[in-house]
Amino acid sequence: MERISLRAPAKVNIRLDVLGKRPDGYHEIKTWIYPISLADELHIEKVNTTKIIISSAHPELPLGEENLAYRAAALFMKERGLSGGVKIEIIKRIPLAAGLGGGSSDAAAVLKGMNILWGANVPPDGLMEIGVKIGADVPFFILGKGAIMGGKGVRVVKFLPPLKAWMVLINPGLPLSTQQVYQQGKWGLTKEGGDNRILMPPQDLKKMGDFLHNDLEGPALELMPIIENIKGRLHEAGASGVLMTGSGPTVFGLFRSEAEARRATRDLKMEEEWICFVAHTLSDS
Ligand code: ATP
Helix, strand or coil, X not given: CCEEEEEEEEEEEEEEEEEEECCCCCEXXXXXXXXXXXXXXXXXXXXXXXXXXXXXXXXXXXXXXXXXXXXXXHHHHHHXXXXXXXXXXXXXXXXXXXXXXXXXXXXXXXXXXXXXXXCCCXXXXXXXXXXXXXXXXXXXXXXXXXXXXXXXCCEEEEECCCCCCEEEEEECCCCXXXXXXXXXXXXXXXXXXXXXXXXXXXXCHHHHHHHCEECCXXXXXXXXXXXXXXXXXXXXXXXXXXXXXXXXXXXXXEECCHHHHHHHHHHCXXXXXXXXXXXXXCCCX
């Protein structure tokens, strides 16, 4: 096989607890994540050069070494001692720096795709180990199903049961840097033993509102107050729960059916620069 096309889904964090700052400077978190149907599309092709070539029509996406897909390709070749080159076209649908994990998902798709194209047969655990070196969400996207992730966000604590939910996502059309949001928060050092609670989300969407929680929402709101307006609009449109995902600024509102979610998008008062998506949680791939 010389060419493969893969979807790289976005994610939503239905809960994110920051447990504290670690002595190494990273933050210890525990987060409940599901992949969703909003996705980038990647076309990956084996070529007879020694280059990694990334292309995309997206005007702001870096195409060189800063691209996480590039880094994934370079690392996969290095770790497996492979030769040759690869061409990767990214059809970018997930907004950048949005808390939706787009870059990490692209990187995970490249690792999975190259594993198939080169017949390397690296098991998921092995791909996750390579993924950790690229970005905190890459191991989650290698798994590709609902999970509670711990540590820096890279370790599976427990798998989550499949969740059937529709959602309306609103992005204010502005990026928010993950690093800046963590810096804005005031967190003490992690406590010995940490927080060992493993809360499981309710299956009934009506009860989900009380479960949704994100420790990064406060600091993100201080940096971008518009997030509060977006939350208000989604509540007004009838969402059964509303939360900012990851380090933001994208906010999602949960709905029981596609019809309800689509109706909400018609009722919603949107500002001109806001971007809106309707999506659903993905079942196990
Ligand atoms: P996370 O939730 O993992 O913090 P995010 O959704 O907030 O991620 P990304 O979309 O992954 O953020 O991108 C953050 C930055 O990474 C962008 O500003 C972009 O310049 C850079 N980047 C590098 N490669 C990619 C890629 N393939 N897709 C998107 N962004 C990328």
